[in-house]
Amino acid sequence: MEHFVVSARKYRPQTFKDVVGQQAITNTLLNAIEHNHLAQALLFTGPRGVGKTTCARILAKMINHDGTQKPDEDFAFNIFELDAASNNSVDDIRNLIDQVRIPPQVGKYKVYIIDEVHMLSTSAFNAFLKTLEEPPKHAIFILATTEKHKIIPTILSRCQIFDFKRITVTDARKYLGYIAEQEGIEAEEEALHIIAQKADGAMRDALSIYDRVVSFSGAKLTRQAVTENLNVLDYETYLNITQLILDNNIPQLLVDFNTILSQGFDGHHFISGIASHFRDLLVCKDQRTIELLEVGETAKANYFKQSQQTSHSFLLKGIEMANDCDLKYKASRNQRLLVELCLMQLASINFDGEKKKPEPFIISPKHFENSLKVSVPVSAEEKKVITDEEFSTKFGQTEASALIPDKASEEKEILPTEIKSDSTSEEIPIQIPSRELVSISENKETENTETPKQPEVLSTENSSFQKKVSGLSIKSIQQKKEILAKKQGEKAAQNEEMDEPINETQLHAAWDEYIHRLKNKGSKILASILETDMPKLNGKVISIQLPAETMKKELERSTNPLMLFLKKKLQNTLITLEIEVNEQVAKKYAFTDMEKFNKLKEQNPLLEKLRTTFDLDI
DSSP: OOOOOOHHHHTOOSSGGGOSSOHHHHHHHHHHHHTTOOOSEEEEEOSTTSSHHHHHHHHHHHTTOOSSSOTTOOOGGGEEEEETTTOOSHHHHHHHHHHHTSOOSSSSOEEEEEETGGGSOHHHHHHHHHHHHSOOTTEEEEEEESOGGGSOHHHHTTSEEEEOOOOOHHHHHHHHHHHHHHHTOEEOHHHHHHHHHHHTTOHHHHHHHHHHHHHHHTTEEOHHHHHHHHTOOOHHHHHHHHHHHHTTOHHHHHHHHHHHHHTTOOHHHHHHHHHHHHHHHHHHTSTTTGGGOOSOHHHHHHHHHHHTTSOHHHHHHHHHHHHHHHHHTTTOSSHHHHHHHHHHHHHTTTOOGGGOOSOOOSSOHHHHHSOOEEEEEEOGGGOSOOOHHHHHHHHOHHHHHHHSOOGGGTTSOOOOOOOOOOTTSEEEEEEOOOOSOEEOOOOGGGTTOSSOOOOEEOOOSOGGGTSOOOSSSHHHHHHHHHHHHHHHHHHHHHSOOOBOOOOHHHHHHHHHHHHHHHHHHTOHHHHHHHHSSOOEEETTEEEEEESOHHHHHHHHHTHHHHHHHHHHHHTBSSOEEEEEEOGGGOOOOOOSHHHHHHHHHHHOTHHHHHHHHTTOOO
């Protein structure tokens, strides 16, 4: 059986050109070697598996090449690697310092690569300081670490620092495709993309995953095989889930989530994936940000297609809900219910249930469909559709212009009015839009007159009556309220005064009814103030005595609705209310059992006889 070499070792880069995703650093090192500007202490820092140790070995080999050696010469005897994770004591550093003094036998430089240098102890760092600052001219130190913040500042200040970045998904996918081509393996682009995403920016992890998936699927690498082997939720799953959310299909949504859980996936991973999927859809909404979507071309097309079905508000609300569920997941006792509730809320963003109104109109469209019908008196022989000219001739130019506004006011509201004539004529309906400016008075006493009653046009000083008022802004709503208030004021001014005779019994009945209404509305404070004393009637004046000034002020603030109710209920608009403060009439409340009994005994003296007869205790 032939010995198998993993891809991470087999395809480890041998030159700077082979290094993936670190072009800025490799170009800098090449120029430093070419112009002899190489520092004697270098620090390579960055995430795992991005090429720190590989670049250190390539650099150590290149600085000793002078053109006379073989191309594959590795100068292994001039390169010393030290694992600081296991050799982190002061004695280990002292042994290294002793070796540094000896010049190389072949080549120009001795290179010391110290991996995981952050694991050195503080004493070891301090012992290394002097040598690192003033090393021999034949020694070059290359330090590599994944946690730069753990290195003491005195070491950092003596090194030239190179920050390695994470390898992008695109670069990792291309390199995996190159390896698959070298190995003669047929690999789908989507499959390699999933491997690159799973590696999370580490090329070594990507190669390890690649070897595992190839062992599972053989010479043909498919997306389905990769997702099955890696047990990951691919974008197809999230596309289907999102489509169910958009369709408000909550039952199927819960069934699919149960299927995902039965396959061994974690609910926390699933809900965080939903948030990431919504983010990707949001990225697809703009052509400038679509480059941030790190997926294959086929997946990008599917993402773009689904993004057209969603709105910005839906995606932002969905991301907010999913992130909130993500934060609460670990603290939740019923984690599955938490995720299911989040899914149901997501599916209800654009759905209000059975009570949802199909027409988002402030004024119903039926109001406009049932256009106002004005009956124009004509004889039986003149039954026909009346034109604008005939209408103007029959009623006069002024009245006709008031009834039929110009075309610019076609969108105004419609007020049903009716013009009546003598009994010999019939009514022909004509649709006339108006703005509630026309008031056609009816006079039933003139039934036998030949000339119909002329319509009266209400005069108004406020030009806002003439404007078209939309219902889609706060300003327009305020204008409508002002118009309505003015109309109600004019209507109230026209009402005749009422002066029906009243007595205290009627007043008390109306008073109790108003208190009952206040309690139903939740205004219990005002209701308790009104219950403090029953009002007395002195002619047209209603007087009430309160035990405190604060109660008087509270009642004065609510006098208008109280008096409007009493005037309407009692059919008398001349009554007034007087409020007096008398601290001696404070209402006595019963708190103890005996006080409650005495209160009831005042209303029914027979209770005392009942208690004494049966010898009852209070």
